[in-house]
Amino acid sequence: MSTPSRNTPSRLSVERALRHAVADGIIGPDRPVAGFVDVQGVRDSVAALHAAFAHVPDVLHTFAVKACSLVPVLRLLRETGMGCEVAGPGELRLALDAGLAPERIVLDAPAKTRTEIREALALGVALNADNLDELDRIGAVRPPGSASVVGLRVNPQVGGGSIGAMSTATRHSKFGVALRDPGARERVVDAFARRPWLTRLHAHVGSQGCPLPLIAEGLAAAYRLAEEINERVGHRQVTSLDLGGGLPVNFADDTVAPTYADYVAAVEAVEPGLLDGRYRLVTEFGRSLLAKNGFVAAVVEYVKDAGGRRVALTHAGAQIATRTVFMPDAWPLRVSAHRPDGSPKRTPVVRQDVAGPCCFAGDVVAHDRELPELAEGDIVVLRDTGAYYFSTHWAYNSLPRPAVYGCAEADGRVVFATIRRAQTMREISEESGLDQADALLGSFAAERSLP
Structure with a gap:
C-alpha cells in the first residue's frame, strides 16, 4: 500500500486507510496494533x-x-x-x-x-x-x-x-x-x-x-x-x-x-x-506479491529520552517484525509517523528510535531514524509489511497475535473485513497448556521428586 509512483500500480494509500481505520475504531488506544491488507x-x-x-x-x-x-x-x-x-x-x-x-x-x-x-x-x-x-x-x-x-x-x-x-x-x-x-x-x-x-x-x-x-x-x-x-x-x-x-x-x-x-x-x-x-x-x-500490499499500524504508548535520543515505545516489535529486529541491516523498514486520527504528523523532525513491547533491549524496529517527533497516542506505520510480518507472529513474552484486516475502496470510503481477529488472553493460555495445568502435580511429580 503506497502512494502511486511511476513504476507502481495505483494502490489504496496508507494515510487514507489509516484514517478510516481510526474512525472505525479498529486501531487506537484499546486496539494498539493491527495489520492491513490492500x-x-x-x-x-x-x-x-x-x-x-x-x-x-x-x-x-x-x-x-x-x-x-x-x-x-x-x-x-x-x-x-x-x-x-x-x-x-x-x-x-x-x-x-x-x-x-x-x-x-x-x-x-x-x-x-x-x-x-x-x-x-x-x-x-x-x-x-x-x-x-x-x-x-x-x-x-x-x-x-x-x-x-x-x-x-x-x-x-x-x-x-x-x-x-x-x-x-x-x-x-x-x-x-x-x-x-x-x-x-x-x-x-x-x-x-x-x-x-x-x-x-x-x-x-x-x-x-x-x-x-x-x-x-x-x-x-x-x-x-x-x-x-x-x-x-x-x-x-x-x-x-x-x-x-x-x-x-x-x-x-x-x-x-x-x-x-x-x-x-x-x-x-x-x-x-x-x-x-x-x-x-x-x-x-x-513476498513480491504481498509485501507492498500491506502495512502494520501501532500506537505509541510512551515516549522518553535515553542517552540524548528520543525513544518511542510502541506495540509493534520483534513479535511482528522479527527479521527486522534481529537483522536490521538486511531487513530495514520504512516507518511513518501519524497523529492519533491517522493523519500524517507535521511536527519537527528529530532523530529517534522506534521500539517494540518485547522484554529485551534489542527490540527496536527503527534505529536513530529521522521522523516527526512522536508523542503518546500517535500511530507509527511499518510499511511494505504485507508479507511475513503480521501473518507470521513470534510468541515472545506471550504477546497476542494482532488482528488483521482487509481494506478496499467502496462507495467513496474505505471498508474493512476481518481476516484474523486479535488473539485473546484465554487463547494464549490455552496454547500454553491450560487444559493440562495439573499435569505435573500429584503422583506424577511426587514419584520423580524422591531422592
Missing part, C-alpha cells in the same frame, strides 16, 4: 505476474504460503488464479481449507516424514523431493497411477546474494541435491533414468538480496540438466520445471523494482528456451 493491490500484483508470463504457453503460478499464511488471503489468491506452494503439513492444511484443488498445490518441505509423503500422494498434491534418499521413500509408498507430479530439487550452486539466510543456491545450502559436488550430476541423471514417474526438476536460487542475473543463471542450470536427462533416457521424461520464487522487493521507497517483467527478461536473456513452452512451468512467488 485487497485490490493484491489483485493488481497477481495481474502483473500473469501479464509478465502471458506469452509462456503453460505455467502454474503458486503463492508461497509462508509469506502470508492467512486462509482468507489464500482464498483471495485462489480467486485470482493462483495455486499454492506449501512447506509443511500445516501450510498444506491451510491451502486445502482455502479451497485450493490438490493439483494446484506443490509441497516443497525439506524434511517430509513418510506419513506426509503418503498423504500428499493420496491427495494428488505435487511434491518436490529434497534429496535422493527422499526419492526412495516416495517410490516405496507411491500408489500405482498416482496423480501427483513428483520432482527433485537441485541446488545449482551458483552462489549467494547479499543476505546469506535468503540464498539457497550456495555451496553448502541445506536445500536440494548439490549439482557441482563430485558425482552428483551423474547420480541425479541416473535417479531419473531409474524412475519413470519422476518428471519434474525444481530449483530455487533465493529471494531477497539475490540479483536477477544470479537467479536466472540458477534456473538456466536446471533447464540444461532437464535437457541432459531427456537426452539420456531417450524421450521427454522431464516435462515440467519448478522455477521457485525469488523476486526481491524494494523496501526503500514506493517503486516496484524489479518487476515480474524484469524477471522474465532476465531469464530469457540467459536461457531463451526456458520459457518457450518446451516445459510446463511452475512459479512460487510470495
Whole structure:
C-alpha cells in the first residue's frame, strides 16, 4: 500500500486507510496494533505476474504460503488464479481449507516424514523431493497411477546474494541435491533414468538480496540438466520445471523494482528456451506479491529520552517484525509517523528510535531514524509489511497475535473485513497448556521428586 509512483500500480494509500481505520475504531488506544491488507493491490500484483508470463504457453503460478499464511488471503489468491506452494503439513492444511484443488498445490518441505509423503500422494498434491534418499521413500509408498507430479530439487550452486539466510543456491545450502559436488550430476541423471514417474526438476536460487542475473543463471542450470536427462533416457521424461520464487522487493521507497517483467527478461536473456513452452512451468512467488500490499499500524504508548535520543515505545516489535529486529541491516523498514486520527504528523523532525513491547533491549524496529517527533497516542506505520510480518507472529513474552484486516475502496470510503481477529488472553493460555495445568502435580511429580 503506497502512494502511486511511476513504476507502481495505483494502490489504496496508507494515510487514507489509516484514517478510516481510526474512525472505525479498529486501531487506537484499546486496539494498539493491527495489520492491513490492500485487497485490490493484491489483485493488481497477481495481474502483473500473469501479464509478465502471458506469452509462456503453460505455467502454474503458486503463492508461497509462508509469506502470508492467512486462509482468507489464500482464498483471495485462489480467486485470482493462483495455486499454492506449501512447506509443511500445516501450510498444506491451510491451502486445502482455502479451497485450493490438490493439483494446484506443490509441497516443497525439506524434511517430509513418510506419513506426509503418503498423504500428499493420496491427495494428488505435487511434491518436490529434497534429496535422493527422499526419492526412495516416495517410490516405496507411491500408489500405482498416482496423480501427483513428483520432482527433485537441485541446488545449482551458483552462489549467494547479499543476505546469506535468503540464498539457497550456495555451496553448502541445506536445500536440494548439490549439482557441482563430485558425482552428483551423474547420480541425479541416473535417479531419473531409474524412475519413470519422476518428471519434474525444481530449483530455487533465493529471494531477497539475490540479483536477477544470479537467479536466472540458477534456473538456466536446471533447464540444461532437464535437457541432459531427456537426452539420456531417450524421450521427454522431464516435462515440467519448478522455477521457485525469488523476486526481491524494494523496501526503500514506493517503486516496484524489479518487476515480474524484469524477471522474465532476465531469464530469457540467459536461457531463451526456458520459457518457450518446451516445459510446463511452475512459479512460487510470495513476498513480491504481498509485501507492498500491506502495512502494520501501532500506537505509541510512551515516549522518553535515553542517552540524548528520543525513544518511542510502541506495540509493534520483534513479535511482528522479527527479521527486522534481529537483522536490521538486511531487513530495514520504512516507518511513518501519524497523529492519533491517522493523519500524517507535521511536527519537527528529530532523530529517534522506534521500539517494540518485547522484554529485551534489542527490540527496536527503527534505529536513530529521522521522523516527526512522536508523542503518546500517535500511530507509527511499518510499511511494505504485507508479507511475513503480521501473518507470521513470534510468541515472545506471550504477546497476542494482532488482528488483521482487509481494506478496499467502496462507495467513496474505505471498508474493512476481518481476516484474523486479535488473539485473546484465554487463547494464549490455552496454547500454553491450560487444559493440562495439573499435569505435573500429584503422583506424577511426587514419584520423580524422591531422592
